Amino acid sequence: MTGRTKIYLYTRYERFWHWIQALLIVLLLLTGLEVHGAFRLLGFKRAVAWHETLGVTWLVLFAFFVFWLFTTGQWKQYIPTTKKLFEVIRYYASGIFKGEPHPVKKRPEAKHNPLQRLTYLGLAALLLPVQMLTGLLYWTYNSWAAWGLGFLSLEVVAALHMLCAFAILVFFIVHVYMTTTGHTLTAHIAAMFSGWEEVEEDEVQDWERARKGV
Amino acid sequence: MFSAIRPALLLLALLAVSWPAPPALAQVPAAPATDEAQGRVMARQATKERQLWITADHSKHEALKQPFTSGPEVTKACLSCHNQAALQFHKTIHWTWLDPSEPPDRKVGKGGLTVNNFCVALASNEPRCTSCHAGYGWKDKNFDFTDPAKVDCLVCHEHTGTYKKFPTMAGNPASEPTVFPEDKQEYLPPDWNAVAQSVGRPERSNCGACHFYGGGGDAVKHGDLDSSMTNPTKALDVHMGSKESGGQNFDCARCHTTKLHNIAGRIYSTPAAKDRKSLVQDDLAPKIMCESCHTATPHKSAKMNDHTDRVACQSCHIPEFARVIPTKMRWDWSTAGKMKDGKPFKTDGPLGKPSYDTKKGDFTWEKDVVPEYYWFNGSITNVTAKDKIDPSKPVRLAWPRGERSDPNARIMPFKVHRGKTPYDTVNRTMLVPHLFGKDDAAYWKSYDWATALKAGMEYVNLPFSGQFDFVETEYVYPTTHMVAPKDKALACEQCHARTGRLANLAGFYMPGRDRVTALDWLGWLGVIGSVAGVGLHGLARAFSRRNHKEDKS
Numbered sequence: 001m002t003g004r005t006k007i008y009l010y011t012r013y014e015r016f017w018h019w020i021q022a023l024l025i026v027l028l029l030l031t032g033l034e035v036h037g038a039f040r041l042l043g044f045k046r047a048v049a050w051h052e053t054l055g056v057t058w059l060v061l062f063a064f065f066v067f068w069l070f071t072t073g074q075w076k077q078y079i080p081t082t083k084k085l086f087e088v089i090r091y092y093a094s095g096i097f098k099g100e101p102h103p104v105k106k107r108p109e110a111k112h113n114p115l116q117r118l119t120y121l122g123l124a125a126l127l128l129p130v131q132m133l134t135g136l137l138y139w140t141y142n143s144w145a146a147w148g149l150g151f152l153s154l155e156v157v158a159a160l161h162m163l164c165a166f167a168i169l170v171f172f173i174v175h176v177y178m179t180t181t182g183h184t185l186t187a188h189i190a191a192m193f194s195g196w197e198e199v200e201e202d203e204v205q206d207w208e209r210a211r212k213g214v
Numbered sequence: 215m216f217s218a219i220r221p222a223l224l225l226l227a228l229l230a231v232s233w234p235a236p237p238a239l240a241q242v243p244a245a246p247a248t249d250e251a252q253g254r255v256m257a258r259q260a261t262k263e264r265q266l267w268i269t270a271d272h273s274k275h276e277a278l279k280q281p282f283t284s285g286p287e288v289t290k291a292c293l294s295c296h297n298q299a300a301l302q303f304h305k306t307i308h309w310t311w312l313d314p315s316e317p318p319d320r321k322v323g324k325g326g327l328t329v330n331n332f333c334v335a336l337a338s339n340e341p342r343c344t345s346c347h348a349g350y351g352w353k354d355k356n357f358d359f360t361d362p363a364k365v366d367c368l369v370c371h372e373h374t375g376t377y378k379k380f381p382t383m384a385g386n387p388a389s390e391p392t393v394f395p396e397d398k399q400e401y402l403p404p405d406w407n408a409v410a411q412s413v414g415r416p417e418r419s420n421c422g423a424c425h426f427y428g429g430g431g432d433a434v435k436h437g438d439l440d441s442s443m444t445n446p447t448k449a450l451d452v453h454m455g456s457k458e459s460g461g462q463n464f465d466c467a468r469c470h471t472t473k474l475h476n477i478a479g480r481i482y483s484t485p486a487a488k489d490r491k492s493l494v495q496d497d498l499a500p501k502i503m504c505e506s507c508h509t510a511t512p513h514k515s516a517k518m519n520d521h522t523d524r525v526a527c528q529s530c531h532i533p534e535f536a537r538v539i540p541t542k543m544r545w546d547w548s549t550a551g552k553m554k555d556g557k558p559f560k561t562d563g564p565l566g567k568p569s570y571d572t573k574k575g576d577f578t579w580e581k582d583v584v585p586e587y588y589w590f591n592g593s594i595t596n597v598t599a600k601d602k603i604d605p606s607k608p609v610r611l612a613w614p615r616g617e618r619s620d621p622n623a624r625i626m627p628f629k630v631h632r633g634k635t636p637y638d639t640v641n642r643t644m645l646v647p648h649l650f651g652k653d654d655a656a657y658w659k660s661y662d663w664a665t666a667l668k669a670g671m672e673y674v675n676l677p678f679s680g681q682f683d684f685v686e687t688e689y690v691y692p693t694t695h696m697v698a699p700k701d702k703a704l705a706c707e708q709c710h711a712r713t714g715r716l717a718n719l720a721g722f723y724m725p726g727r728d729r730v731t732a733l734d735w736l737g738w739l740g741v742i743g744s745v746a747g748v749g750l751h752g753l754a755r756a757f758s759r760r761n762h763k764e765d766k767s
């Protein structure tokens with residue numbers, strides 16, 4: 001492993017949150033698509049019951065995520081930027097095929113490249129909240145009239161929930177694929193288990209050079 | 215790596231253990247010492263074993279020991295003590311055969327001008343039809359509805375099981391042993407003293423004597439009421455099923471509660487109950503609805519209870535009707551009148567039931583019938599012989615009222631009896647045929663529609679152009695008996711599916727059935743596109759890496 005070094009990138013909580021979230025997304029997608037009539041796996045009744053329980057579990061997990069985000073200041077990792085955004089896009093569109101290095105290095109204080117920042121911000125601030133809101137509304141359909149929400153249409157709420165579900169599924173596919181783009185196919189996934197990510201050493205050398213220059 | 219994920223797994227395990235399981239798997243006690251659904255607990259509380267007691271032994275009454283030779287004589291003896299009974303009974307549907315909530319001039323009811331697609335109408339055919347009237351002698355339109363002695367107390371109250379009204383004697387039993395040619399059965403005159411001294415509260419066989427045999431035979435009309443309900447097992451009806459089979463052994467009056475001889479139940483456009491109330495909300499409410507005892511939140515699962523506002527219990531809990539005896543589903547009068555060797559004949563069809571009868575036309579019978587589902591607010595519209603019809607489409611002689619936008623309407627299962635029935639092609643009204651009688655105009659005597667229809671319409675004083683044809687007709691019965699054990703109730707996906715039982719009910723979004731087609735296409739296109747995209751990207755990476763290596767070597 002010459003030319004590379006290990007840094008501790010993902011804390012225990014982050015890893016726990018990430019994998020529970022991944023599990024919940026898979027199960028929510030499976031049960032949700034069954035309720036939607038895409039296939040038959042558990043049977044409608046059990047699919048609905050699991051979807052409800054998983055959905056509420058998700059809300060609790062998300063609440064912990066938001067708490068963690070703001071108490072640790074990690075929300076700053078999600079501030080969007082266009083700096084080097086196009087370099088990253090260009091890297092995935094062509095550079096990656098030529099064996100070029102990734103234009104943005106991972107560091108504990110900057111875990112996400114500009115493309116990831118945009119994607120994760122879109123997820124955490126828009127897609128997931130809309131999915132949670134439409135899911136809650138869908139679940140509480142019978143109370144709409146009592147809550148003064150009688151003007152809502154179940155068809156619209158269900159359609160929005162499906163739209164977000166498809167978007168999450170697309171994200172999931174691409175996200176899982178992107179984990180294979182590390183220096184080995186499983187490098188990123190291993191990092192999400194252990195917390196330690198192997199990064200290229202020259203980054204450290206850069207940093208050291210900067211120190212020397214001071 | 216594994217040492218690092220161990221705490222995470224521990225947390226996951228903690229979450230899994232401490233978080234409530236999905237409702238279907240939850241073991242939450244609903245009430246002390248039981249894990250039964252609330253609706254069952256409530257219903258059981260509301261229907262504890264009845265300790266009925268009476269203070270009179272009717273076999274000891276001198277009034278019932280006198281010699282009787284006719285029904286009215288027995289009735290007079292009854293009324294000598296129960297002096298309000300006939301006055302009460304005269305005001306009920308069982309006597310008038312008219313819907314009390316419709317305007318009297320519309321004459322809605324089988325005692326009026328209502329037309330069905332079985333034997334069509336009562337008028338001009340009374341002696342045959344009124345064998346099911348709880349009265350004596352309604353043989354024509356001159357029957358005296360005010361005569362207390364004409365009330366038949368026995369048909370509802372006698373307990374010997376031997377009291378039979380002759381099928382064609384206007385509600386009278388035979389006065390001497392007589393064979394009914396239609397079924398070759400011999401009817402004996404009643405042992406008046408025995409039947410009179412046996413009286414008590416109505417039992418299933420009393421109600422069933424008419425309600426199981428409506429339309430002139432067992433299981434013809436309702437589909438959910440036939441002689442199999444006299445002594446059913448729990449598998450056929452959880453409430454009326456015998457104790458041995460695990461049922462509750464209810465008789466009809468257990469739910470069809472009665473006030474002043476008015477028996478709870480739907481009457482044409484009059485709903486069985488005006489408000490949806492349980493006995494907890496009103497202890498004197500009739501027990502006629504499921505909710506009366508089971509409440510509006512009968513299930514363990516909250517999501518299941520979310521259905522009860524718009525889905526009638528019957529929709530899921532009566533998966534099929536006519537589960538023992540086949541019921542008539544189609545009756546085509548237009549083919550009646552064919553002769554074999556110059557004589558009327560019958561053809562035996564499948565299920566041991568006739569498929570053709572010269573007197574009546576073609577029949578279809580079905581067993582284990584899946585109901586049709588419609589929005590229903592408890593009221594049914596009826597067509598009378600005075601109403602204008604549109605023969606370009608099936609005429610809905612009886613049809614459920616209610617729609618999705620009606621907050622009182624729920625999805626309800628129905629038997630729909632279809633047929634072809636005579637109508638006036640000029641006046642565009644349904645016609646009353648004179649079927650039964652010894653006169654030549656009667657269809658069952660001469661098999662001549664023109665004469666029979668003319669006689670029938672003259673009898674009810676309604677115009678007939680002389681031009682007639684047969685029109686498709688539909689007649690509904692709400693399916694409400696034959697409640698199956700809970701493990702036989704419908705599974706969710708029998709409705710929550712692309713082509714489920716509610717496929718034809720429009721106006722609402724139902725998960726599992728409905729979708730925004732364009733969105734689904736778009737979504738799956740996106741999914742396939744992203745799979746293809748990352749697949750191609752991955753392939754390109756694999757190839758470029760190999761080339762890269764080859765270049766180096």
